[in-house]
Amino acid sequence: MPPTPPSLDQLQQVHELNRLFLTYLQTRVRADAECLGLPDVAKPILRRASGDLLAAVAEFPRTLFDLKLDERATQQVRDPLRSRDDAARHALCLTILLCAWTLSRQSVYQARLLLALEPRTIQRLRAMQLSELQQVAHGRELVHCAFAGRDWLWSELLTDPRPEMRQQLALIALQPGLPRDWPARRASRV
Numbered sequence: 001m002p003p004t005p006p007s008l009d010q011l012q013q014v015h016e017l018n019r020l021f022l023t024y025l026q027t028r029v030r031a032d033a034e035c036l037g038l039p040d041v042a043k044p045i046l047r048r049a050s051g052d053l054l055a056a057v058a059e060f061p062r063t064l065f066d067l068k069l070d071e072r073a074t075q076q077v078r079d080p081l082r083s084r085d086d087a088a089r090h091a092l093c094l095t096i097l098l099c100a101w102t103l104s105r106q107s108v109y110q111a112r113l114l115l116a117l118e119p120r121t122i123q124r125l126r127a128m129q130l131s132e133l134q135q136v137a138h139g140r141e142l143v144h145c146a147f148a149g150r151d152w153l154w155s156e157l158l159t160d161p162r163p164e165m166r167q168q169l170a171l172i173a174l175q176p177g178l179p180r181d182w183p184a185r186r187a188s189r190v
Contacts, residue, residue, distance in 0.1 A: 010103055011061065014114045017099055019058035021065045022046070024092050025145070026054065036065070037145040042154040049158065057157055061170045062114050066146045067100055069121045069136070094137035101125050101133060113174070116146065147173070 028035045029047045038046065049057075057064075104111040104125040111117045117125070128136070136142070147153045157169055 010107070010110050010114055013099060013103070014061070014063055015059050017096060018060055018064045019054060020092060020095060021063070021143075022049075022054045022058055024088060027088070035145070036143060037148045039145075039149075039151040039154050041151045042158055045155070045158040053158070056161065060157065060173065062116055062146075062173055064146050065096065065143050066116060066148075067096060067121065067143060068141055069124050070141075090137055093139070093142050094133060096143055097133045097137050101128060101130070 025035055025038055026046050026049060029038070029043050035043065100111065100115055100117065103115060104117065104122045108122055111122050111125075112119075145154075153169065153172070156165060160166075
């Protein structure tokens, strides 16, 4: 009998993080502000998106953002209350960091699969003290849209509600190395 895979008990948390991230992005798009690498093709769709659409998209089985934790991220110190935008971004980054920090300590497997964290990032998170997260969350390059350069994926994710398409996109997104190796393609025209 084949072994059963570990349960993905943190999937609901990933959905909540995705919803938080999409809401933040929508606010940024509506203000014509910087959108953390969201492809241009997705901006008008996200601008008009309803809460129900955001909730459906948020149920993607991995994070819609990438967490980049490098040496520079731990050295940048900023005042998060300098502006409302900075405070909102800091709150988003701190929430994501805290969840990633916790998940990386609970299950490396789930941190890699659901958060798409690289082994080095997991090691850095596991080595950090809780008190360090506040400072690291100040980094401007900490969180970006996942699937950068994959306009077709974002377009289809935000526009195609068919369950079979969502399943196909989920299978594609869960492939290791997608950001590096998956070929770029155009969005399908249905």
